[in-house]
Amino acid sequence: MRLEALVRASIQDALAGLGLTPPAEIPVDRPSRPEHGDLASRVAFLLSAERRVPPPEIAQELSRRLASHPAFREVRAEGGFVNFFLDPGALHEVLREALRDGDRYGQSDEGRGRLLQVEFVSSNPTGPLTIGHLRQAAIGDVLAEAYAQLGWRCVREYYLNDEGHQIDLLAQSLWARYRESLGDGQPIPEEGYHGDYLAALGEELAQAWGDRYPTWDEAARAALRREAVVRMMAMIHEDLDAIGVRFDVWTREGDLHRRGLVREVFDRLCELGAVYEKDGAHWLRSTDHGLSRDPVLIRSDGTPTYLMVDIAYHVDKFRRGFAQVIDVQGADHVDEQRQVKLALRILGLPDDFLHYCLHQFVTLKGREGVQRMSTRAGRFLQLKDLVAEVGRDVARYFMVMRKPESHLVFDYELARKTSMENPVYYVQYAHTRIASVFREAEKGGELPADFVSVDLSPLVDPEELALIKEIDRFPDVVRAVAHDFAPHLLCAYLEALAALFHPYYARVRILGQGAATPARLALLAGLKLVLGRGLAILGVSAPEAM
RNA sequence: GCGCCCGUAGCUCAGAGGAUAGAGCGCUGGCCUGCGGAGCCAGAGGUCGCAGGUUCAAAUCCUGCCGGGCGUACCA
Structure with a gap:
């Protein structure tokens, strides 16, 4: 127990x-x-x-x-x-149970197979993903994995905002780059996208199309929009691959419109008396419910706002059978979140359906030039470039090692270190050392056939008992990570575990110690199990050798 | 102005009603012959932003103030 x-x-x-x-x-x-x-x-x-x-x-x-x-x-x-x-015996039983459970240790069935969605990243396809999106990608992925451990069927979803004004600006910016490559200098819209990444694409389009779209007209707009979104999606996929995040479902804004869902949900809100008309636009009565302002749902030109579509999207999520939805979003979306939650309440959805995991932004320390990032201005560090420099494991780990609601300073110098000062290596190295001991044990014929039935009574050293107490905490940590939207707890836990193990290892000889050897190997097996499982939930590798 | 998040060791951050507030980095001083030294040990370092309040008990809860971030769009 x-x-x-x-x-x-x-x-x-x-x-x-x-x-x-x-x-x-x-x-x-x-x-x-x-x-x-x-x-x-x-x-x-x-x-x-x-x-x-x-x-x-x-x-x-x-x-x-x-x-x-x-x-x-x-x-x-x-x-x-x-x-x-x-009594040490009680601790020995904890270790034995963990070893018996193996990869199931830390799992539970609280989810009972219910459907849970984690929506994250959902970056507009207006540029590659940056270090800012990385935090969200890492947090969302870990939360989904943690809930999967608790017996939920998790769907990782990316909402793709492929319509609207921003895409027009992107298309026009790309068009300007395309004309530029043909020697026809056209200005990039002031509010448009100025990054270099569009210049290369513009060059390619110039090669492929020649002078087909000399003016910014309807035909050009349609072609450039299509082309831009496809190209941006390709970049986003590259970035996601670089950090090993895979989405199960991609939902496009266009689909929601085509299915008539946006209209339907808007009409329902009107029926419920939650909407009024002013200046030709339709507004949600949010201030009646204590919010600070009434937002527009349908503009005076008849098009729905982002908020309106977002509300409809969440109704759709509900109909798709999710018992719970977690949206991971940046701190700049607080107001939006409140508006969506209010609308869903008006529409009669249960209060515990939608949860937001809100995270603060990332600043980069120790690397030239990229203090304040902006995709629009073309001032950012692309995700795949960062991963190329520090590795996937470090990139992911660093992004979740602070609690989401805290600002995160990405220490570039520390991230590049491969010594144990870097917490990622500190934890991984514990795993590797144990793997190495097992290799030695096998060579010397000291590896027990079965850890579960090993006599654990030689484990009486206070450090050994302390390690077992830490192993005992693992299931609680996994649960807390999920329930509190707190991936950083798992990092802290793994670091604490490694910090107990390394000194123990330095002081205590494992192999060639008679009856103590199989017992200590069993303890190391338990540690390796938990280290490996914890790293797996973080999406970080647990190497057998480094 | 208003709303939300954050102020804890020099730096980056845990701790979110319980007993003498913790970790990593940095700093100081010790350990190199055994399973991986990509290490280990010890030490210094704090009015928990400030001021009130609630409680047997507050870094933690409440109120006010100060400082930083984000928002406060017929952008997304």
Whole structure:
């Protein structure tokens, strides 16, 4: 049994024995100081309020009753806390269970096969992906993987905004580049896209088309739009390949229009009295519901705004049977998010259907020239170039090692280091070292046939027991990553695990130690399992050799 | 102006009601003959932005202020 469950169950029994009703949730903590035990509970504080007995008294009684429990070496009441010191045997069982579960360790069936969508990146096809999109790609991918571990059927979806004004600007910018290649200098629209990446494409089009589109007319517009989107998508796919993110579904804005969905959802909002007309446009009554402004849904020229389409898109997601949807978006979308959530509430969708994982932006430290990025101005670091410089593993890891809502400073110098100062290598190296020990063990014929049945009783060293306690946390970390949209917790966990392992390895000899050897190899097998599984969820490789 | 996010060691960041606030980098000083030294150990370094409040208990919750980011479009 996992440690927290073990402690919780023991408290439950003890309370029953004392004739006390346990609180709805029995708190179990992991104390930061070793003298406070392996685990601790402040349940006595909760009970004292209703029982009108001081916490220390309740803690005393509890510890007396729990003292003889076989899983605990000692149970001590201190202040109002009950501190549990584990018997090594209980820890050995934790390790054994992890080894028995193998790749299923850390998984659960809370999702019960329900459908969950993670929508992320969804960058407009107006340029290649940059380091800014990388953060979102990494976060979304890890969240999807974490939920998959919890038994959800996850769909990774990319919303492709291939219509509208921005695409026109892109097309016209590309047209200007194309004319430029033919020696006909046309200005790129002020609000257009000035990056070099369009110049190369313009050159190609000039080769292919010659002088076919001399003026910016309807024919040119149609051709350039089509061409631009196709080319931009090709670049985006290249970038996604570079970091190993694959999407299951691509939804194009155009499809939503063609299916009449946008119109239908707009009409429904009107029926519900949530829309009014002013200055020839149609507005959502958001201020009536406490938001700071009313947004336009249908412009005075009759075209729907991005928001209107987004609302319809989410209705579509609901109809497609997703039990939950997580949209990963940058901090510049807060207002949009509130408007969409409000509209969905008006339309009667359940409140817990849509969740936003909002993330702050990335700044780059230690590399020339790219402090403030802008796709429009052509000032950015392309994702695949970054990956070429630091590697996929480092690129992905660095993007998720801070919590999404914090600003992230990408330390380029650190990212380029291949020593253990770089946390990615620090964690990977732990995995590699263990793999290396196993290779040696096999050579020397010391590798047990089956770790699950190994006698673990030689594992009594405090460092060994501390490592098992960390292994015990892994399923909780996976769950927290998913529920709290917090991939960084997994990074912190893996680094802590590696930080326990490296000193242990430096001090304690594994091979050639008699009965201790198979036990220590079993411990290393458990560590390797968890390190490998954790890295896999992050989409980072777990090398056998480096 | 208003809304949201963030102010924790020199730097980058964890911790989000519990016991004496942590990690990595950097800094100082020790360890090179064993399974991978791409290392290991020890140490210094903090009024948790400021001021009030709630609580047995606040970095954590509430209020106000200060500083930074993002938004506040008939752009997406």
